[in-house]
Amino acid sequence: MIEMKGICKTYRVRKREEGLGNAAKALFSREYTEVEALKDMSFTIPDGQIVGYIGPNGAGKSTTIKILSGILRPDRGECSVNGMVPWRERKKYVSRLGVVFGQRSQLWWDVPVMDSFCLLRDIYRVPEERFQANLERLREQLDLGDFLTAPARTLSLGQRMRCEIAAALLHGPDILFLDEPSIGLDAVSKLKVREFIREENQDRKTTVILTTHDMQDIDALCSRVLLIGKGRLLLDGSIGEIRAMAGENLSTEESVADLYRRFGI
Amino acid sequence: MRLYWKFFSIHLKSEMAYPASFFLSCAGRLLLTINALAGIGLMIWRFGAIGDYTAGEVLLGFGVVMTAFNIAECFARGFDVFSKIVREGTFDRLVVRPRGLVFQVICQDMRMASLPNIVLGSLVILYGARASGIAWTVPKALVLLSMVACGSLLFFGVFLVYAALCFFTMEGLEFINIFTDGIRTFSQFPFDIYGKGVLFFTTAVMPMAMVQYWPLQYLMGKGRAIYGMFPVLSLWFLIPCWLAWRLGIRHYASAGS
Amino acid sequence: MRQYTSFFRIHFLAGLQYRAAAFAGFFTQLFWGLMEVLLFRAFYRYAPERLPMDMQALSSYIWIQQGTLSIWNLFGWERELFQAVQTGSVAYELTRPTDLYAMWSARGLAGRLSKTMTRIIPVLVVSSLLPAPYGLRLTISFPVFLAFLFSMALTLWLCVAMCMLCYSLTFYMTDYRGIFTFVPAVAELLSGDLLPLPFFPPVLRKIAELSPFGSLQNVPLRIFGGDIGGVGILRAVGLQVFWCLCVTALGYALMNRGLRRAVIAGG
Numbered sequence: 001m002i003e004m005k006g007i008c009k010t011y012r013v014r015k016r017e018e019g020l021g022n023a024a025k026a027l028f029s030r031e032y033t034e035v036e037a038l039k040d041m042s043f044t045i046p047d048g049q050i051v052g053y054i055g056p057n058g059a060g061k062s063t064t065i066k067i068l069s070g071i072l073r074p075d076r077g078e079c080s081v082n083g084m085v086p087w088r089e090r091k092k093y094v095s096r097l098g099v100v101f102g103q104r105s106q107l108w109w110d111v112p113v114m115d116s117f118c119l120l121r122d123i124y125r126v127p128e129e130r131f132q133a134n135l136e137r138l139r140e141q142l143d144l145g146d147f148l149t150a151p152a153r154t155l156s157l158g159q160r161m162r163c164e165i166a167a168a169l170l171h172g173p174d175i176l177f178l179d180e181p182s183i184g185l186d187a188v189s190k191l192k193v194r195e196f197i198r199e200e201n202q203d204r205k206t207t208v209i210l211t212t213h214d215m216q217d218i219d220a221l222c223s224r225v226l227l228i229g230k231g232r233l234l235l236d237g238s239i240g241e242i243r244a245m246a247g248e249n250l251s252t253e254e255s256v257a258d259l260y261r262r263f264g265i
Numbered sequence: 266m267r268l269y270w271k272f273f274s275i276h277l278k279s280e281m282a283y284p285a286s287f288f289l290s291c292a293g294r295l296l297l298t299i300n301a302l303a304g305i306g307l308m309i310w311r312f313g314a315i316g317d318y319t320a321g322e323v324l325l326g327f328g329v330v331m332t333a334f335n336i337a338e339c340f341a342r343g344f345d346v347f348s349k350i351v352r353e354g355t356f357d358r359l360v361v362r363p364r365g366l367v368f369q370v371i372c373q374d375m376r377m378a379s380l381p382n383i384v385l386g387s388l389v390i391l392y393g394a395r396a397s398g399i400a401w402t403v404p405k406a407l408v409l410l411s412m413v414a415c416g417s418l419l420f421f422g423v424f425l426v427y428a429a430l431c432f433f434t435m436e437g438l439e440f441i442n443i444f445t446d447g448i449r450t451f452s453q454f455p456f457d458i459y460g461k462g463v464l465f466f467t468t469a470v471m472p473m474a475m476v477q478y479w480p481l482q483y484l485m486g487k488g489r490a491i492y493g494m495f496p497v498l499s500l501w502f503l504i505p506c507w508l509a510w511r512l513g514i515r516h517y518a519s520a521g522s
Numbered sequence: 523m524r525q526y527t528s529f530f531r532i533h534f535l536a537g538l539q540y541r542a543a544a545f546a547g548f549f550t551q552l553f554w555g556l557m558e559v560l561l562f563r564a565f566y567r568y569a570p571e572r573l574p575m576d577m578q579a580l581s582s583y584i585w586i587q588q589g590t591l592s593i594w595n596l597f598g599w600e601r602e603l604f605q606a607v608q609t610g611s612v613a614y615e616l617t618r619p620t621d622l623y624a625m626w627s628a629r630g631l632a633g634r635l636s637k638t639m640t641r642i643i644p645v646l647v648v649s650s651l652l653p654a655p656y657g658l659r660l661t662i663s664f665p666v667f668l669a670f671l672f673s674m675a676l677t678l679w680l681c682v683a684m685c686m687l688c689y690s691l692t693f694y695m696t697d698y699r700g701i702f703t704f705v706p707a708v709a710e711l712l713s714g715d716l717l718p719l720p721f722f723p724p725v726l727r728k729i730a731e732l733s734p735f736g737s738l739q740n741v742p743l744r745i746f747g748g749d750i751g752g753v754g755i756l757r758a759v760g761l762q763v764f765w766c767l768c769v770t771a772l773g774y775a776l777m778n779r780g781l782r783r784a785v786i787a788g789g
Contacts, residue, residue, distance in 0.1 A: 071360045073518045095363035104354055110282040122268050289700025296707035304716050312569050440546040443553045451557050459560040
């Protein structure tokens with residue numbers, strides 16, 4: 001179970017202005033602005049739920065994920081995942097966590113994908129039997145078959161993303177964070193990925209937080225959606241409720257756009 | 266550690282996937298050492314001798330620092346390119362894995378192209394050891410080994426400081442170059458050649474002289490036996506480096522990137 | 523033409539922003555200069571008659587070398603551009619009505635000049651305060667000084683042209699890291715970075731001076747120190763011009779050919 005209570009996080013950002021005069025001034029003095037990335041963020045996610053996390057860019061989505069991953073410490077508030085505080089018991093906590101960053105690969109570029117997988121097995125200390133079992137399952141469900149012996153750089157984006165997802169699940173985590181997993185994928189790959197996430201969630205009760213701009217992903221997978229804007233949680237409900245708020249006969253995409261407008265984010 | 270060697274072999278495989286480029290990289294690194302040797306050679310050719318040192322003694326001192334540097338570069342390069350690791354978000358990836366952070370950063374980047382340089386550095390040491398006319402005994406050989414080992418650790422310490430600084434700022438860190446490339450370049454000659462100021466700095470602040478100059482005096486028979494212990498004593502340097510690293514991580518966890 | 527001056531301006535201004543980098547660079551250069559002067563001082567005290575240049579000329583050489591480092595330092599090339607070629611993202615450049623060679627050259631020039639602007643004055647000031655013969659001293663006449671400036675401009679051109687040539691070569695290789703490591707190492711020796719060329723034995727010196735690397739900073743620095751004078755200046759600068767034209771032409775040709783090949787390969 002994921003619990004966040006009253007989480008706040010503020011960043012200091014340097015100001016940069018254009019022109020020769022300001023550039024020279026910047027050599028001698030600096031100005032900072034404070035950016036409130038998260039304000040009083042609270043929600044609870046029970047085990048086995050697939051939650052969609054949406055909002056415009058800069059709303060605070062990746063800050064939330066980083067706090068839940070143990071990368072960042074919040075300024076205020078409490079957070080507990082399966083009884084552990086993410087940033088305190090890092091090693092113990094992350095061994096139960098899987099993360100897929102859509103735009104950054106964790107696979108080695110020039111060696112066969114299988115080598116990357118074996119390395120991950122050793123990093124996470126997965127017993128050989130369990131590793132083989134997971135690998136077989138993933139290979140079948142994500143249709144990885146032939147290209148595990150190919151270097152990652154030779155794969156298409158769709159193939160690579162499926163390998164990325166497999167890589168994140170080799171150690172059998174309870175919780176999965178997916179950050180823009182279907183970005184740039186062709187239609188077939190997208191469907192495969194969604195199908196897989198659904199099965200994974202049903203079979204193994206993996207809790208999933210899906211950050212995405214693709215509303216079809218949300219439609220297909222998420223029973224619950226969290227809408228975040230300017231650091232605050234604006235909506236927390238099912239897809240049906242979201243669409244009901246926006247207006248009749250609008251697609252999910254249009255509903256969400258309408259909500260962005262209404263909330264002024 | 267088994268996991269370490271697995272990373273090592275995957276790095277090796279990765280770099281050797283481009284044989285032509287790998288070969289050129291190795292050649293390039295070797296050239297840097299050869300250049301430095303050429304520099305020493307040319308100076309000797311011009312001046313006949315270097316201060317009170319014979320060529321063999323100079324080469325011995327140089328070989329030690331060169332080898333130590335290349336060992337650090339080969340095995341701990343992750344820290345040397347740490348700014349890239351943070352900037353590209355790879356560090357976040359490491360935080361999300363259930364392993365120690367220092368270990369992971371070390372495993373993150375290893376420069377295989379420095380391996381031949383380690384061999385070359387060792388050859389320089391061997392040549393210098395013979396040409397210098399030093400009477401070798403077991404204790405002296407041990408001191409020599411400690412010079413190389415501790416030297417690598419000192420460079421590793423500087424890399425740690427650099428990485429720690431990367432957590433605070435990405436800019437203006439070029440000056441760390443002074444302590445890595447700078448020290449390595451100027452260690453071509455024993456540090457006392459540069460004068461008392463430099464000798465003091467490299468003994469008390471960045472104790473490279475405790476790994477080159479002072480034990481060298483002992484080996485040459487011109488210094489006290491205690492100087493032979495200096496390489497190990499110099500490791501005090503690692504404590505502030507380590508503290509800086511921990512401080513950097515705390516800062517990152519609260520300020521992000 | 524205006525778009526290239528815009529590129530230049532953008533990159534130049536961006537380069538000026540880096541306050542901390544400027545301090546760090548200046549500090550590093552001061553350190554390097556100091557160590558080299560101390561090194562040569564040891565030899566000067568020991569056997570002054572064996573120095574191929576007099577100590578003051580050598581010191582001036584070292585200090586002006588450090589001050590102008592950003593201009594001629596081959597290491598200052600940009601990894602991003604190598605990567606752009608290697609990953610193929612450079613093909614997007616063909617969709618723009620700009621010449622890639624000119625654009626990247628403008629960028630290189632801007633980068634080097636802005637770095638120099640932020641570092642050269644402090645280095646020159648501090649080094650002139652040092653006592654003779656270890657500090658920076660201007661010992662040459664005004665016309666010779668002009669020749670020095672002209673020669674330094676040629677060095678800048680040649681250096682950028684060499685960087686461009688290396689970027690161009692990346693089109694023909696699968697991995698740039700080899701060139702990236704190998705070329706600066708060769709340059710370090712032959713350009714006089716490691717040790718001023720007059721220190722070399724005669725044969726090696728001749729080879730280095732005639733090579734394109736010998737036409738980099740070696741020429742203006744020695745003009746400044748008074749080591750090259752009179753007719754020698756004309757000869758050396760002439761050789762610089764020759765290499766500038768050759769390397770530029772070669773780089774330009776290779777780059778265009780490489781771009782065309784990239785388009786044909788597709789993907």
